[in-house]
Structures are given as C-alpha cells and as structure tokens.
Amino acid sequence: MDCAEFQQKLPELFEAQADLSQNEHLRQCEPCAALVRDLQYIAQQAKLLLPIHDPSPAVWDTIQSALKEEQNDDKQPPPDSDAAP
Numbered sequence: 913m914d915c916a917e918f919q920q921k922l923p924e925l926f927e928a929q930a931d932l933s934q935n936e937h938l939r940q941c942e943p944c945a946a947l948v949r950d951l952q953y954i955a956q957q958a959k960l961l962l963p964i965h966d967p968s969p970a971v972w973d974t975i976q977s978a979l980k981e982e983q984n985d986d987k988q989p990p991p992d993s994d995a996a997p
C-alpha cells in the first residue's frame with residue numbers, strides 16, 4: 913500500500929474506528945503517521961463542534977481538504993501547472 917492508497921482509505925479507517933497504531937503503512941511511513949495525528953486532532957475538534965454520534969459529511973469535508981492541503985505541500989508542482997509566466 914502506498915501513501916495515496918493509504919490516504920484514500922483513511923476516512924474508512926476512521927469511520928470504522930480502526931486501531932491505526934497497528935497499521936502497517938503507518939509503522940513504516942512517518943509522513944502518514946504525522947498526517948493521521950493531524951487528522952485525529954481535526955476529527956476531535958470537529959466532534960467538539962458537532963457533538964453527534966455519526967461522523968457527518970462535513971467532518972470528512974474538513975478532513976479531505978486537510979489532505980489536499982498536505983498534498984499541496986509536496987514539492988512536486990501540480991500536473992496542470994502550465995500557466996505561462
């Protein structure tokens with residue numbers, strides 16, 4: 913499993929309340945481990961804001977945009993960065 917695959921599965925794992933400390937990818941991948949820590953923090957804050965039992969789509973919207981921001985932090989330029997200077 914690579915990082916992209918892992919991150920795609922992440923919402924599922926969160927929803928299933930999987931024990932991410934046992935996740936094989938996280939054990940080998942510090943960036944993803946750090947990301948999960950961030951997301952757990954975000955999810956916690958979101959739960960405080962939205963004290964409901966089921967995670968709402970808004971929670972995952974927050975997490976998805978956090979993921980996108982993380983990916984945008986990558987040093988690789990986006991594939992469609994063909995804007996003329």
Ligand SMILES: [Zn+2]
Nearest residue numbers: 914915941944
């Ligand atoms: Zn990773």
